[in-house]
Amino acid sequence: MFALAHLLGIDLMPRIRNWKDCLFFRPSRTAAYEHIDALFGESGRNVIDWDLIETHFRDLMRVTVSVREGTISSTLLLKRLRSGSHKNATYTAFREVGRAIRTVQLLRYLSDAPLRGRVTAATNKVEAFNGFSDWVRFGQRGTVAHNDPVEQEKDVKFTSLLANLVIFHNTLDIAEVVRELQAEGWEIDPLDLAEISPYLTEHVNRFGVYSTHELGIAPEDYDTRLDVDFSTLEDERVPAA
Numbered sequence: 440m441f442a443l444a445h446l447l448g449i450d451l452m453p454r455i456r457n458w459k460d461c462l463f464f465r466p467s468r469t470a471a472y473e474h475i476d477a478l479f480g481e482s483g484r485n486v487i488d489w490d491l492i493e494t495h496f497r498d499l500m501r502v503t504v505s506v507r508e509g510t511i512s513s514t515l516l517l518k519r520l521r522s523g524s525h526k527n528a529t530y531t532a533f534r535e536v537g538r539a540i541r542t543v544q545l546l547r548y549l550s551d552a553p554l555r556g557r558v559t560a561a562t563n564k565v566e567a568f569n570g571f572s573d574w575v576r577f578g579q580r581g582t583v584a585h586n587d588p589v590e591q592e593k594d595v596k597f598t599s600l601l602a603n604l605v606i607f608h609n610t611l612d613i614a615e616v617v618r619e620l621q622a623e624g625w626e627i628d629p630l631d632l633a634e635i636s637p638y639l640t641e642h643v644n645r646f647g648v649y650s651t652h653e654l655g656i657a658p659e660d661y662d663t664r665l666d667v668d669f670s671t672l673e674d675e676r677v678p679a680a
Contacts, residue, residue, distance in 0.1 A: 441544065442537035446503040451540075454562040455548055463545060464538045475546075488535050495532035502529065571638035572602045577645070609637040614665055621666060629669045 444451035455461065463478040464485045471482065479485055492499075505511040548555060576598045613635060617627055 440537065441540040442499070442533045442535075443503065443506065445536065445540045446499060447507060452544060452548070452554070452558050454558050455545065458545055458548065461541070461545060462538075464542045466539075487539050488531075491528075491532050492535050492539075495528055498529045499532055499536065502533075567636060567638050568602075571606075571640070572598055574640055575602050575605055575643075575645070605640075605643060606637045609639045611661060611663075613637065614663065617665055617667070618662075627665075627667050629667050629671055632667060632669075633672055 441451055462480065462485055464487050465479050465483075466487055466489075468483045468486050470479075470486075472479070476482070502511070502516070506516065548558070576594075617632070621627060
């Protein structure tokens with residue numbers, strides 16, 4: 440994953456909880472580090488095979504371009520690069536690139552505290568959205584129970600549509616409350632607004648009575664404008680929760 444993301448131009452930086460259990464790889468057998476050498480294991484071990492990468496670099500780029508252009512299916516890619524294919528030269532070359540990229544990312548993660556904060560904040564947002572999507576999905580507790588790819592696609596798309604509708608509704612309600620507070624003379628801090636999540640569920644009754652008599656009534660125009668200067672957020676880094 441690290442290798443493919445890097446070749447696609449993606450700076451993959453997942454939250455790493457048990458980083459102490461991850462292997463760090465040396466660029467050469469003679470490489471040694473004064474303060475962090477223990478992270479790389481025994482001296483001369485865990486070394487990147489650059490010759491293998493150079494030999495199969497064209498193959499790596501062919502796979503990467505095929506993924507980018509959508510000319511190779513995920514099923515076929517997994518068959519070719521499945522984790523057990525240690526004799527597969529393309530797989531082993533991808534593995535070596537991934538080891539190098541992951542080692543660099545691990546070192547960045549350990550040495551850059553603000554980066555760890557941003558990664559944690561971003562991961563928390565993703566996990567919050569996933570939990571929110573599972574909550575709005577009807578039945579199965581977020582589990583896709585069908586083996587039919589068409590039904591699976593319906594499940595994912597309909598859940599995403601429903602989640603986005605509830606988020607949109609929540610955002611409009613939040614904006615209306617903000618305008619009411621401003622009308623009362625309150626000063627709204629954009630940093631406070633940035634902490635408010637639209638993944639609210641307390642006011643949603645999933646299994647209540649659903650009325651359809653208003654479906655033909657056109658809603659009023661949505662007022663999406665807020666008189667708040669959000670430009671200050673560009674220079675502010677909100678600490679991770």
